[in-house]
Amino acid sequence: MGILSGMRVVEGSAFVAVPLAGMTLAQMGADVIRFDRLGGGLDAKRWPLAPSGQSLFWAGLNKGKRSIAVDMKSEEGRELITRIITAPGEDAGLFLTNLRVRGWMDYETLTQFRKDLIMVTLTGDRRGNPAVDYSVNPALGVPEITGAEGSTDPVAHAVPAWDLLAGNLCVSSLLAAERHRLRNGVGQDVELSLKDVAAAALGHLGMIGDAALNDAPRTKAGNALYGAYGQDFVCKDGERVMVIGLTDRQWRGLVKITDTGAQMDALAKRMKRDLMQEGARWELRHEITEILKPWFAARPVAAFAEAFKAAGLTWSQFRSLKAALAEDQDLSADNPMFTDLHQTGLGRFPVPSSPVSFSKHPREAARPAPQLGMHTEEILGDVVGMDDREISRLFDRGIVQSPNFAVVRPAA
């Protein structure tokens, strides 16, 4: 029984952010119902794919939800979705979406059926224009500060950071609004946009102030840790490591273990800077790197890994995710967050549950994603309150779908 056990959330979504939001709530114990159009949503076939051709992406972002597939083009299908979203229950009436369907699925219309509905809507930008991580990043200058120092080629980052962030903010917003509803009885129309989430984050990190106030704001700096010391080094065995000297403690540890104190002191004296100041380490990073480089070049990783660990240094080795899976126990079922799960049509691999552990609730093992429409029947029964005859009629007429009752319709 998860910490949000009893809560029911309805999700009409596609891609990363809102599916992640629903799944985060599901992994904390909420009953999360994702509805999709017949045949699946826009993200049903999103890469990466398993060898079978099925989407690992969809399976990853919809774990532990219930799925219902509805013909959203039909009046009856829309009515069904409306009834699911606005179904009664003190812990229900919570709706997450990025579909932005005008008319029948907007807040004004839905609140006619449940006045205290909480609806969280994620859009692309604040005016409702479409946006994805890949378009938000160039607009906000992130690719301009990513990649090799001195290069002028913009570099996209590979992780959809803003989507992940926006999804988590959907969760916080929903929980905040539900907390308020519990005390005051009122629902809420909650809106946020991907671009605003990204712009706010850059502002929070001080980057907007930097760009506004400094003549020479941040530029590309390769793999250096911005603003203090941190750099990657190639070792004698050809392996690459990242070492961090962000805090004073980390910096002192790094200098001590590499026995470079005398050279660092000489550098500081020559440049008239104090390397205990993080800004001095940043500005003298190239000189510091030159001092450290021979040390790493002379040693294989195995020669210093244990000592680094014992000294509590902050560092890591570069490797592919495939190599990490083979070598790192944190990415295996040894980590209570992971379950080695066999999923039909996909295969067996470590699947994460929530990264959060709550002391009074044993961590739930990861649950697989549903097949599309797998819970259609039971949702029509336990949420909409239909009897078997009514449910059968919907299947017969192709308004809903489940793996057991495939819809056979003439081609349009």
Add this chain to the structure above:
Amino acid sequence: MGILSGMRVVEGSAFVAVPLAGMTLAQMGADVIRFDRLGGGLDAKRWPLAPSGQSLFWAGLNKGKRSIAVDMKSEEGRELITRIITAPGEDAGLFLTNLRVRGWMDYETLTQFRKDLIMVTLTGDRRGNPAVDYSVNPALGVPEITGAEGSTDPVAHAVPAWDLLAGNLCVSSLLAAERHRLRNGVGQDVELSLKDVAAAALGHLGMIGDAALNDAPRTKAGNALYGAYGQDFVCKDGERVMVIGLTDRQWRGLVKITDTGAQMDALAKRMKRDLMQEGARWELRHEITEILKPWFAARPVAAFAEAFKAAGLTWSQFRSLKAALAEDQDLSADNPMFTDLHQTGLGRFPVPSSPVSFSKHPREAARPAPQLGMHTEEILGDVVGMDDREISRLFDRGIVQSPNFAVVRPAA
């Protein structure tokens, strides 16, 4: 009055994640008290800096909080912090930290003073080892899939994505635990680690399944949108744009407006693939790009920007953050999320409040970060319940600090 108005959260933190968590709650209306050691925490001077040398980073991540500065090395200081964390109040007893202080500040000790305390602790990895974004990324293979196709150099991304994500998950976890406490009366020891947050996210995105199951998992792909179509192009005026063909609608729009339908059809026929399948677009991305390249090379951005916008295409122009600030209204006070704020010691620039709007709560303007210890006196009064004489004694003895009562201590 924000949506979390009445809630009181105490934060003992440094750097990105937990300060962001506290600030997110503050920007939703919670009273958030950040305590720091005398002179400031580990992040007091973190880059970027304003021209004055003051930290834009610290100012950005601590907006709207109350600040108290306490001598954490003294017994009396520790007792004060304990009293602040465990102070009574139905909507208090909420503590966020990444300091991981063993002994007096751990959950077991603190719950002796408030049984229903909710404490959220963020660590580096699940074993408590230190980690930062810059070390987590190499360990999980992210730099291996970032940067130019064919390159073997790992590329770090510039945004601390995992920190931002972990901070938001601290918020959700705290709200989930508080919801549970309200109903069941029990507190909670909540733990998560930066590395687990990152590993879970990669798993949720299907990347762990990809690495486990496929012989040739994801590699570097430059600025291409992974798994469908999206690419950057240099235009006639030398400007660069990113265009997206992720969904069928986006793809059809892009082909139509660039009038490349016949060429795309010929490509599909020649390669025996259906470009309406996102995977085919991904696998034929280089050929597609060759078809589109001359179209962009022949036009300045101004020649197609309006038409792209009217057609609802998902695209954007590459620019530096400095240029974005000058050109983009979404990064100005025209956006209700931003307030043009003058902050002492920093200067005037657009400062973001929360990216979330709640319909029943007018969005609050961004508030500045406090000076270190700015609320020391009032917190000792209204939270700890001390009278003026007791408070004066603490200042006199250097146990606490505020901008008005600087601590003058002999050098150690």
